[in-house]
Amino acid sequence: MNDSSRYIMAIVIAMIILFTWQILFPVEQPNYQQENGQETLLDDPSIPEVSNIIPVKAVSCESEKIIIDNDRLEGSIDLCGAQINEIYLKKFNTTASIDSDYVQLFKKDSYWVESGWLAPRGANFLLPDENTLWKLESQNSILSPNTPVVISWENGDGLKFIQRFSIDENYLFTFTQEVENNTLGLITLFPFNKLSRKDLPTSQTLGLLHEGPAGWFDEKLDEQDYDDIYEKDFRKEFKNGWIGIRDKYWATAISSLDEGEKKAHFKVSKQNQGDIYRIGYTGEATSASPGSTLSSDGLIFIGAKEVDIIQDYSGKKGLSKFDLIIDWGWFYFISKPLFYILDFLYIYTGNFGVAILLLTVLIKLVFFPVVNRSYVQMAKMRKVQPEIQKMKELYGDDRQKMAQEMQTLYKKEELKPLSGCLPVFIQIPVFFALYNVLLVTIEMRHAPFFGWIRDLSAPDPLSVFNLFGIIDWTPPQILMIGIFHLLFGLTFLLQTKLNPAPTDQIQKTLFTWMPIFMIFIAANFPIGLVIYWAWNGLLSILQQAYIMKKQGMEIALFANFGKKNSSE
Secondary structure, X not given: OOHHHHHHHHHHHHHHHHHHHHHHOOOOOOOOOOOOOOOOOOOOOOOOOEOOOOOOOOOOOOOOEEEEEOOOEEEEEEOEOOEEEEEEEEEEEOOOOOOOOEEEEEEOOOEEEEEEEEOEOOOOOOOOOOOOEOEEOOOOOEEEOOEOEEEEEEOOXXXXXXXXXXXXXXXXXXXXXXXXXXXXXXXXXXXXXEEEEOOOOOOOXXXXXXXXXXXXXXXXXXXXXXXXXXXXXXXXXXXXXXXXXEOOOEEEEEEEOOOOOEEEEEEEXXXXXXXXXXXXXXXXXXXXXXXXXXXXXXXXXXXXXXXXXXXXXXXXXXXXXXXXXXOOOOOHHHHXXXXXXXXXXXXXXXXXXXXXXXXXXXXXXXXXXXXXXXHHHHHHHXXXXXXXXXXXXXXXXXHHHHHHHHHHHHHXXXXXXXXXXXXXHHHHHHHHHHHHHHHHOHHHOOOOOOOOOOOOOOOOOOOHHHOOOOOOOOOOHHHOOOHXXXXXXXXXXXXHHXXXXXXXXXXXXXXXXXXXXXXXXXXXXXXXXXXXXXXXXXXXXXXXXXXXXXXXXXXXXXXXXXXXXXXX
């Protein structure tokens, strides 16, 4: 086996191990034993002399709701606790059918956001909590881009708490919370904002992309897993940035517009009714003398990770680098340009599947010069194979002599064995980048191709094992082998047969079974990616055959299937 073959085999085996590991041992959401007792929402020991002032009461309030309505969202703000606890995404359905329900992101007692105030220890006045019944002060009870809302609550001791909400046409809320000090003394409070979540999503990314708490802290992105913060609270001081929760297609984030340091905290409150994941921040202390007002401003993002909208928000104050709420993967500098090219092609074709096919052609054109040089080197390597075989027979037991003779031969024939691996190396980042684009961008969600493929982001719904739906049986996911999986496997096999059969038995066995193995691996991936693989494989076969013919090389395809080459 030559050096080129060894490097290619190492890369292929590494990819197989990676995908196999992710499929056999996918990242699962933690299933923890619930513990007795209750924990307060923002009991942050890193803030000195701050009292735990958010008690959990046995009674709850009943209230009306403020309706949220714009082009992309509908939902409500509960006047009991001033929580945004119901959000539906009007542009996205639960299934590919347009008659299915809207996706619900926020749900009462399951996923919500709220803001408030903390007081120093020893404070003897009441602050609003999750059972506080707020009063609608504005005339309108519908929060829309043209109608902000104002709510208030008085504690009976001279403090009046006010919250103002506005919303844009997409997914961004702006809020202001104020405290009017009508007492006779100075008051000092700490503003906070927090996301709370009980029900965690089922992972859909095989652990290859991050889902969970994340934040941009001044100049650094920090990503945490749910099980990490269950084991240990995460705390971070920052001045500018945002914190939030990533899902595969959706995200929530909160950001303060106040000056000064903030303290972020990701933690789990262990309660009888279920563990609650808390993602929040606390601002610096602010004071108000009698007759004056405290104020704190912030932003709340609740919605889909639509690239253009996210990118627009990224330039806004308080949401620096917000485009990183989308996990583009390790090769983000390739993934984002690929997405924009794909989206551009979609605009002109009206079909993301067709756009994928065209993008594949463009990628092939970009890499054509490099691949061409590689096959020239491969042609030269094949021509000297008889000489190399003779060297093995003469110097097989003398490795030093064998290496010297090989180096002399390479120099004489101007051979660079590792150059044959170059196309493989440089295309791996592109492969993973495109995989991320197809997996994580919401624009691919429920995007149809043709025929039975109604969602390019989901696995193929039909399988050869149930005769493509004729038999009323749904096979396990690993057996969901459709037409494009078979085409992918066939192109994979044909690419291995284009080259002369390897003499090494291990390599020969690997190349024989690898196409079949990869078919079953591909059953777990989005059908859009499988279509890309099959189409890319077909183009690679045509490209390789063209280059081989141009270089006067034998096309070993038929010979490797046990037939004579047509040129003989």
